[in-house]
Amino acid sequence: MARVSATRVSPDRLPLITKVARLYHERGVRQPEIARRLSISQSRVSRLLKEAVELGIVRTVVVQPPTVHSDLEDEVRDLYGLADVVIADSASDDEASILASISGATAAYFETTLTGHDRVGISSWSSTLLAAVDKMVPKNVSTASVIVQVLGGLGAPTIQVKATHLVERLSAVTGAVPVFFSAPGVVASEVVRDAILADTSSREAVDEWSRLTVLVAGIGSIAPSPMLKDSGNAVPSGELAKLSEAGAVGDICLQFFDATGRLVETDFGTRTVGISADEMRRIPRRVGVAGGERKWEAIRASLAGRWIDVLITDVATARWLVANPIAETAGDGGPARKPDPITA
Template structure:
């Protein structure tokens, strides 16, 4: 850093006086010039000099609930495009609300109006996100495209389509649905479903997505999720755990390092493939809570998400704190 020459004491006194009047007393530059009988351009030069020599120093004091430094540290540690951290809440309901509000705020400020948004299957976190979004007067996205069929019992699978519909409504986008189960009995049935004309159009649309909004699933689903029927069965989950799986994004499972876990499930998923998913410019993962720590860590290690929206405890865990 170059050495800054200090001005003479008389000039330093004037410079300090100008800085105090402007920064602490709130006196505007024209009034300072009038009071001190100097030109306004000289006032401006003195204020710039006060910054250069360190008489005036700018600091940023984050308000409560803002975690800018922690977000930056997490971005740098995992090479993420962005991180949004919500304050932790020990209750499941409170955590969902905090994550949903944080994710809604992120989407409302970053969707350009030209984005083509993919949304994965129903989850409580994504539902909280969409419910927290404020309907726009202007279009926030051109299309909302379902990238995964419904998961769980048949009477629950329809929730995936309903979620896509709700996001399309708040963004004033055109909804594009995948009214099919997310997992089927075998690859032949999967291929038959995806061969339908409407499904073929969706598969092609997945190549053009600019954003995907996804939850990060755990192989240890919550009791509430299991009770709702919106999860894989315990036998299927046990097989995945035996293979080393810790979590999934859009039912594409990975291990603790984020490496894909290969299983027969891959050929039975009616939804976006791993290569298509990772080719999307921005995948936004929304997840938090101790139960999902291993799943979230695998997701950021393996590049399954580009943007992470999580809670402060999870962020510190990921950083080893």
């Protein structure tokens, strides 16, 4: 709003404008009461308050609380061309604290941004996502239409049950219809994978993948966390070694990418049972949830490759992303030069 110079306003009116502004903004007196006290109309009170802003007598200042990082969110968003960034403030830099803070921020994000028409795809078991949905509070109205599992499970059946719980819980709190994908995440061959995806038992979920409006997924590093490894819900170490040799630094829904965000095409990818990279990229809103130093390079690569357009992370990760951008990115999976070795 363009300000009006106080010299263009009659000096006789300035005391009244200031008095009305102070009553309203400093003492919290409502406009009808101000009108009564000063024996003027309420419409005039409203005009005087607007004039106080135009003259610069009243100035709006947003005081950012210490645990809110709006400026840093804007910086990461603009640097990587994202639609939105949410930064959680954690008590410390250990993985447990980061998980707790990010899961809380994720719960709040979905409680405030999901509409009743959203069709949400969610990856298989993730400790952060599981903690997030457990923190969400059910509402009286539906905030999503369907919740769809987009990836088969890994590890023992007792561990894969957690993926089912994740879909069930998110469906319950959003009032959505759950669509499960009961299949292994990795199989022996491409032929087996194609057979599973074509089977009638899988078609409901597979057909939904092209209709998703939102995807929420964790961002994995090439080296799983000790907790994930111990759970049996991780890619076998032999497979990870081959992916690492091919240049992979991280993944989303078992779609592995290199340090510039380019898809790493290996035999492993042809045996992964879940949403494809192309299907994933066509989803309008793709939310990546991850943090912690172990995942810094993977998160940066996911942003460089445009795998996600919304990032929910922690403060230290956000600061590192700002300090260590990649000059050239893979865009939507095309060729890209690898960055210089990371020194931070």
